[in-house]
Amino acid sequence: MTAYALAHLFPEPPLHDDVFVYMERIQETMDPFGGRFIVHAAHTEVIEGPFEGGYVIIEFPDMDEARAWYTSDAYQAILAMRTDNIPGTTVLLQGTPPNYDAAATGRALRAAQAG
Template sequence: MTAYALAHLHPQPPLHDDVFTYIERIQDTLDPFGGRFLVHATDAVVIEGPFEGGYVLIEFPDMDKAQAWYDSDAYQAILPMRTDNMEGTAVLLQGVPPNYDAAATGRAMRAAQNA
């Protein structure tokens, strides 16, 4: 099942040169794990609530590949270029199956809460 790496970043200009190097090198760390950018440095259309910073969304074939990418020597070697120079939060998320039913999930959540 597809998995995602989601980062909510707070860049503060001027960006340190290491951030540019990180961006230039990240794709090479993703390729062996089937990672690809879905969102990266795009302008957001804010439709609800406050919006600070920017988002990055990377798709992986599955959670094992996402975790292996994050833990890889290649990614760990460049990670401090971003984390030492930009605040943010990053998470790995499991996607939903192709036949996902949000209504069924809602009913199950309601039942669990009322139990």
């Protein structure tokens, strides 16, 4: 099942040169794990609530590939170029199956909460 790496980042101009090197090298770290950018440096249109920063979303074939990419020697070798220069939070998220039913999930959560 598809998985995602989601980063909520807060870049402050001017960007350090290390950030550009990181951007130039990240794709080669993702390729062996089937990673591809879904969102990267896109314009954000805020339609509800407060918002700061920007998002990066990378898709992987599954959670194992996402974890393997993040912990890979190749990615770890460039990671500090971003984290030392752009604050933010990064998480790995499991995608939903093709036939996901939000209503069924809502009913199950309601039943569990009712105890």
